[in-house]
Amino acid sequence: MGTHNHQTIQPHNHTAMTIIEIKELFKTYNDSEVEVHAVNGVDLNIEEGEFTAIVGPSGSGKTTLLNMLGGLDQPTSGNIRIDDTDLGKLKSSQLIDFRMKNIGFVFQSYNLIPVLTAKENVEFVMHLQGRPKKEREARTMQLLEAVGLKGREDSRPSKLSGGQQQRVAVARALASKPKFVLADEPTANLDSKSTENLLNIMEELNKQEKITFIFSTHDQRVVNKAHRVITLEDGKIISDNRKK
Amino acid sequence: MxxxxxxxxxxxxxxxxxxxxxxxxxxxxxxxxxxxxxxxxxxxxxxxxxxxxxxxxxIETETSHIQIHNPEYRKNYDIRQIIPKGFDLAEQLSENPTINGVSPRITIQSMVASAETGTGVKIMGIIPEKEKQVTSLSEYVTEGDYFESISRNPIVIGKKLSEKLKIKLKSKVVITLQDADGHLTGGAFRVCGIFDTANSMYEETNVFVRYQDLARLSMLSEGVAHEIIIHLHDQNDLNSTTLALREQHSGLEVLNWKELTPELxxxxxxxxxxxxxxxxxxxxxxxxxxxxxxxxxxxxxxxxxxxxxxxxxxxxxxxxxxxxxxxxxxxxxxxxxxxxxxxxxxxxxxxxxxxxxxxxxxxxxxxxxxxxxxxxxxxxxxxxxxxxxxxxxxxxxxxxxxxxxxxxxxxxxx
Known part of the structure; x- marks a missing residue:
């Protein structure tokens, strides 16, 4: 179905490197009697340094697409290539390792380990990676400063506001120096001031450090900030607009 | 991974x-x-x-560590199954450096009766000074003493037995037994001490008299023994000493407490x-x-x-x-x-x-x-x-x- 059937895929006429390449991606659920095509033939390239929002109504396939992009879910067919790695070829244990090294995650909520302080949460992935202490500490302090939480290093999540918690989550996602950050409705539980603040920080990190951000969102404020807006409906891309 | x-x-x-x-x-x-x-x-x-x-x-009050018997003795506790040169053997054993004390005994199954009633007991003829080295029974005498106050035919009995026979210190009891010639014989003894251990059963079934009194009564010659009781300096030597003694005295039965009382x-x-x-x-x-x-x-x-x-x-x-x-x-x-x-x-x-x-x-x-x-x-x-x-x-x-x-x-x- 789908009334808007045209796709506006931009030609690659600039020098930026493609880091994500999605080809003919399908995801079909057979849970009930009716087959559900959550993702129904998506082709998409994401380049280094993008600040991209994936939008669409509930059930449009945003979350499914993001899960597959993050290696949390396997496609029914098609493939996802991140740099030189074909995600479909990785075993589940390799996938965990791949996520740890290459992808930063920011979720809607429950991003942080409640028993660890802000600093320890940011350090956690670097611990999993087995980075030396000096490096961990330096990077953590740098990131917490970048997200405006200097001085709150030793606070546990329960002592931080929702916006502050999401900023710690962003710092945590960046700690492992990922190729890109996937943020699934990161502002869904935030008030407008915190949303503004969080978006500014992410935009700044995008500009300064060339961090690639991919959001899924309902939030018009996020859409307004994004440099590229991909709209999904019924598992298909119905529009893809670059602002700049 | x-x-x-x-x-x-x-x-x-x-x-x-x-x-x-x-x-x-x-x-x-x-x-x-x-x-x-x-x-x-x-x-x-x-x-x-x-x-x-x-x-x-x-161990300390009843069996001690090792006992030596005539191999036939424990089969039916026959008075004639003796170790003929028991005293000499005891003397010889006490030279052994791992052994702390040795006590030869005559042990006879018999009847003891008071004026009121009677019961079966194991009567043990001992040499008190030697017995003190192998069992601690003398320490459990709560009434009277351990073969000191009465000079003629003293007997030391358990508290439980004294209650059963309804007798007190200095009471007279009569021991009846079959002597070495097979004749029924008896003798009067006077209660010299009463011991009180934690084991009522033992108190009730074991009585002690002096070696020479029992030997005379049972017509056994001086120097023989039914059992030789051995107490070691160190419990850790138990197995090795048992084995060594068994080897040295192959004609006799050498058993340690684990073998004598497996339940312990x-x-x-x-x-x-x-x-x-x-x-x-x-x-x-x-x-x-x-x-x-x-x-x-x-x-x-x-x-x-x-x-x-x-x-x-x-x-x-x-x-x-x-x-x-x-x-x-x-x-x-x-x-x-x-x-x-x-x-x-x-x-x-x-x-x-x-x-x-x-x-x-x-x-x-x-x-x-x-x-x-x-x-x-x-x-x-x-x-x-x-x-x-x-x-x-x-x-x-x-x-x-x-x-x-x-x-x-x-x-x-x-």
Missing amino acids: HYTLNSNDMIPSVAWRNIWRNPLRSGIIITAITIGMFAGVFSATFMKGWMNQRLEAG GYLNEIGNLYTYIFVIIILLSLGFGIVNTMLMVVMERVKEIGMLMAIGMGKLRVFLMLMFETILLTLTGGTIGIMLGLGASLALQQNGINLSNWAQGLEDFGYSSIVYPVVEVQMVVVIVILVILTGILASLYPARKALKYNPADAIRTE
Whole structure:
């Protein structure tokens, strides 16, 4: 179905490197009697340094697409290539390792380990990676400063506001120096001031450090900030607009 | 995927802090483990003390370490089955450096009667000074004395027997027995001392007279013995000395206390077994409580576990984190309980635990009514290992359950 059937895929006429390449991606659920095509033939390239929002109504396939992009879910067919790695070829244990090294995650909520302080949460992935202490500490302090939480290093999540918690989550996602950050409705539980603040920080990190951000969102404020807006409906891309 | 724990790993630290996220719930299960382990350890030391006391009483006052008999004697306790040169042998044995004391005895199954009634007893003719070196019975004489106050035919009997025969100190009793020639004979003895041990049965069935009195009565010649009782300096020499004596005196029957009273020999093992079974039952029931607690933990943290897996925490690490949490929970309760149990045992080691309300029944079986707990390192180590094992086993099911989650689904669970 789908009334808007045209796709506006931009030609690659600039020098930026493609880091994500999605080809003919399908995801079909057979849970009930009716087959559900959550993702129904998506082709998409994401380049280094993008600040991209994936939008669409509930059930449009945003979350499914993001899960597959993050290696949390396997496609029914098609493939996802991140740099030189074909995600479909990785075993589940390799996938965990791949996520740890290459992808930063920011979720809607429950991003942080409640028993660890802000600093320890940011350090956690670097611990999993087995980075030396000096490096961990330096990077953590740098990131917490970048997200405006200097001085709150030793606070546990329960002592931080929702916006502050999401900023710690962003710092945590960046700690492992990922190729890109996937943020699934990161502002869904935030008030407008915190949303503004969080978006500014992410935009700044995008500009300064060339961090690639991919959001899924309902939030018009996020859409307004994004440099590229991909709209999904019924598992298909119905529009893809670059602002700049 | 392999995983090694290094010193700055966060997993144990996270696990420990996780325990205290719900202090009430963790507190309840820790308290349960504490109480269980206190009970386990305390009953273990109590049991150990009790068994040791029984063992010591059995050896020191009754059998001593090693006994030598004519090989035929123990078959039907025939008065004629003697060791002909018993005194010489005893003398010779006392030269042995591992041997502390040697006492030759004449032992005859006989009847003892008071004016009121009579009963069957084992009558032992002893040389008091030598007997003192092999058994501690003289120390248990609570009324009268040990062959001192009465010069003619003195007899030392147990308290229980004195009650049965309704006799007192200085009362006269008549011993009836078959002498070495097969004639029935008898003699009058006067009660010189009454001993009171923890073993009523022993008190009731054993009486002591002087060697020369019994030898004269039973027409046995001086110097013979039915049994030679040997007490060692060190219990550790028991097996080697038994074997050596058996080799040197192949014509005689050499038995140590473990062989003479196998029920005493097994007492230690039975006591340990009982303790371990008790502790295992406690831990088993606690284990189910721990599993339940950890299942609640896993259900409660579905989203968090999903998030941890998404950001790159492998299944093995999630599994280990939950396992650490379970083990630390179990060990916390276990350590406190074991400490309290040891503390209580050590505190009561001096004065003992008085069970006199039940003592009558217990003493019939040879168990003392005041129990002094004994702490044995080996047993504590085994209990600690059992506690850790319980923690590991109890963690398997909940931790495995956590691994079944798909991170993408788990993090969106409502």
